[in-house]
Amino acid sequence: MEKRTTRSSSRLAAAAASKGHNNNNPENYEKNDEGADDTAPGVAEGMEGGVESAIAAGDLKRKSQYKANAMPKTTKEAVNKRVKEDAQLRKQRREELVSAKRFKRSKDQTETGGDEEVELGKDQLDSVQALLKSEKRTDKVEALKTVSEYLTNHSGSRALQTLVSSKDFVTILEGLLTGSDAEEQLLAASVVTNMAAGGSPELCEAASNTAPHLIQFLDSQNLALVDQSAWALGNIAADGPKFRDRLKDNGVLPPLIKLLDSQDLNLVQTACFALSNLARGEGAQQEALVKAGLVKPLLHHLRVDTEPAVISEAAWVVVYLTSGPENVSTQLLEHRLIPLLVAPLKDFLDQKALAIPLVRALGNIASGPDNNTSALINEPGFLPAMLQFIQSDCRPVKKESLWLMSNITADHTGKDLIKVIDAGFIPVLSRIASHQNFDIRKEAAYSLINLASHGPDYAKALPHRELLPGFLDFMRTKDHELISLGLRYVQLLLNSGIQDAPALLSEMNGVDALEAVILSDDRDQHRLASLLMDTYFGENNHGSRVPTPIPGTPDPSGHSTNGGSNLNPSSGSSADPSSLPPQYLKRASMSAI
Numbered sequence: 001m002e003k004r005t006t007r008s009s010s011r012l013a014a015a016a017a018s019k020g021h022n023n024n025n026p027e028n029y030e031k032n033d034e035g036a037d038d039t040a041p042g043v044a045e046g047m048e049g050g051v052e053s054a055i056a057a058g059d060l061k062r063k064s065q066y067k068a069n070a071m072p073k074t075t076k077e078a079v080n081k082r083v084k085e086d087a088q089l090r091k092q093r094r095e096e097l098v099s100a101k102r103f104k105r106s107k108d109q110t111e112t113g114g115d116e117e118v119e120l121g122k123d124q125l126d127s128v129q130a131l132l133k134s135e136k137r138t139d140k141v142e143a144l145k146t147v148s149e150y151l152t153n154h155s156g157s158r159a160l161q162t163l164v165s166s167k168d169f170v171t172i173l174e175g176l177l178t179g180s181d182a183e184e185q186l187l188a189a190s191v192v193t194n195m196a197a198g199g200s201p202e203l204c205e206a207a208s209n210t211a212p213h214l215i216q217f218l219d220s221q222n223l224a225l226v227d228q229s230a231w232a233l234g235n236i237a238a239d240g241p242k243f244r245d246r247l248k249d250n251g252v253l254p255p256l257i258k259l260l261d262s263q264d265l266n267l268v269q270t271a272c273f274a275l276s277n278l279a280r281g282e283g284a285q286q287e288a289l290v291k292a293g294l295v296k297p298l299l300h301h302l303r304v305d306t307e308p309a310v311i312s313e314a315a316w317v318v319v320y321l322t323s324g325p326e327n328v329s330t331q332l333l334e335h336r337l338i339p340l341l342v343a344p345l346k347d348f349l350d351q352k353a354l355a356i357p358l359v360r361a362l363g364n365i366a367s368g369p370d371n372n373t374s375a376l377i378n379e380p381g382f383l384p385a386m387l388q389f390i391q392s393d394c395r396p397v398k399k400e401s402l403w404l405m406s407n408i409t410a411d412h413t414g415k416d417l418i419k420v421i422d423a424g425f426i427p428v429l430s431r432i433a434s435h436q437n438f439d440i441r442k443e444a445a446y447s448l449i450n451l452a453s454h455g456p457d458y459a460k461a462l463p464h465r466e467l468l469p470g471f472l473d474f475m476r477t478k479d480h481e482l483i484s485l486g487l488r489y490v491q492l493l494l495n496s497g498i499q500d501a502p503a504l505l506s507e508m509n510g511v512d513a514l515e516a517v518i519l520s521d522d523r524d525q526h527r528l529a530s531l532l533m534d535t536y537f538g539e540n541n542h543g544s545r546v547p548t549p550i551p552g553t554p555d556p557s558g559h560s561t562n563g564g565s566n567l568n569p570s571s572g573s574s575a576d577p578s579s580l581p582p583q584y585l586k587r588a589s590m591s592a593i
Helices: 012-017 052-057 059-064 075-098 122-132 137-153 158-164 167-177 182-196 201-208 211-217 223-237 241-249 253-261 265-279 286-291 295-304 308-322 326-334 337-348 352-366 370-377 382-389 395-408 414-422 425-435 438-452 456-460 464-475 480-494 501-507 510-518 523-536
Strands: 029-031 102-104
Touching (some): 122 158, 137 158, 137 182, 167 211, 182 201, 182 211, 201 223, 223 241, 241 265, 265 308, 286 308, 286 326, 295 326, 295 337, 308 326, 308 337, 308 352, 337 370, 337 382, 352 370, 382 395, 395 425, 414 425, 414 438, 464 501, 464 510
16 A cells, blocks of 8 residues: 655755754854745645744734635735745745755854845955965965855855856865865865855855865865865755766765764764765665665664764664665665664654654655554554654654654554554544644644544544544635545545434534535545535435445445445446545655655
8 A cells, every 4th residue: 555655855844943953063063954844835834934933923824824715816916826936936946955055164153144145245255365366374264264154154145156166266275175284175175065055056066076075085084174075075965966976976975984983973973964965866876875885884873872963864864765765775674773763762852853854764664565664563662752752842843753653554454553542642643633733733634534544443433523623624725635634534434334423514514614625626526525415415316325435444334345436336337446546545745756
């Protein structure tokens, strides 16, 4: 049975939850990850901003999006809405471009709070150029520090980008990198780091020209230079497949993986950061990293390290490996990956964004074969930890955890599902599905619907009087996915054999919600809503009501319903099973795209 797909996106959610989370010393750099939701625009717009005050301020605006009359009233409003959505998409694409990159700040450099788009003056840049060409060592050192600072705080300056991406500037950098002055080499590598973090294709192209020198430095005895070079290479790899593949062709993998043997945890963290960017994205060829010997040293750090930041960075590498070919995940699981990911969960309950890669990696595993799901359910400590994580006050962690549980509840083994229920998930999921914001409620709804899809006995275990109003709210929105979830829940409720289910639906104005969906332009939603109305709130030709069985689940009488389409159960024809909706609702998040 297909499950909700693996997640292999950049780390937008992590940064939204914990802006400024870093890899080494917090004073040395910041992670350039501005928050962006991985839900569709218009469904939970801006809900992962990571700032609770902003979330509260936007509540009324977001609620209006789910009102039945929330469609634009005039052509001008429709145009404005479309322009706004286009702008949001452009912003999201830019954020995704820089999401896995990190700026380097000098130890004495403080956050300026200035606008990165502010244009630098010609005099400022001319002064820097003059210092770089000076014969005095102190002038060159000062110029490199200034350029690095400019790239951090004014990365949007076109004049600055033109300067540092020029052939002359790159030639100067290469001369410093191949020189004999250790401080100049380190500062030049810092400039390359910030060039690659700037988000401009021209800057990254220029930075990538120095990659052969940086790769050579990975074998240096100067740990500071090794660390800075690995950092710069990680930023270059994050700019896309072209740069990532170019680095691999230049032989970056063996020396970078060798850094995992270091006793310096900061260096291990930086190496994992670079490796995660080399493993991420479409066509990343994760098998190449496995063949280069990554698995054993990587899992060693998950096994023995206790520093949360190191574990989290190593887990990011696992996230991207497990989002690749199945044979890569299989090799990792053969090395007992599941216990290594589950064991530290209890220590990450208060670590907020640092917990995201652990949860996402487990979610990728759960999206695989059912034996993976069963192994997770039966791993000691997994269910108690996840019960806590789905109640996290860190929104991205909560969403990741709920996504993971939606695949867990798609498990086919009854005894495993009983363990999930006995662990106390139904009351917690029901509370979340009824009282949170729409994007969070939607994630919990998948788990509840998956549980109910296993048959009437499971459906009857749900607190329908508590849940039904929320699912009817879904049906009253203009969002296709939420409407489908609401319809699915109503279908499961009516098909569960609960005698007062139609009366409960009528009591809570469910008939009005069904009638609203009947007016939908979506053909499948229209047909299902019409069928439910005709079956449970109308009469057939014989004056009796007939339940609408769901394919693949037992009907209230205990008989299998694998034969026909749920959209027309009374038809005598047999539908192609491949055309039937899946027994368990799955979806690919935008983060998997």
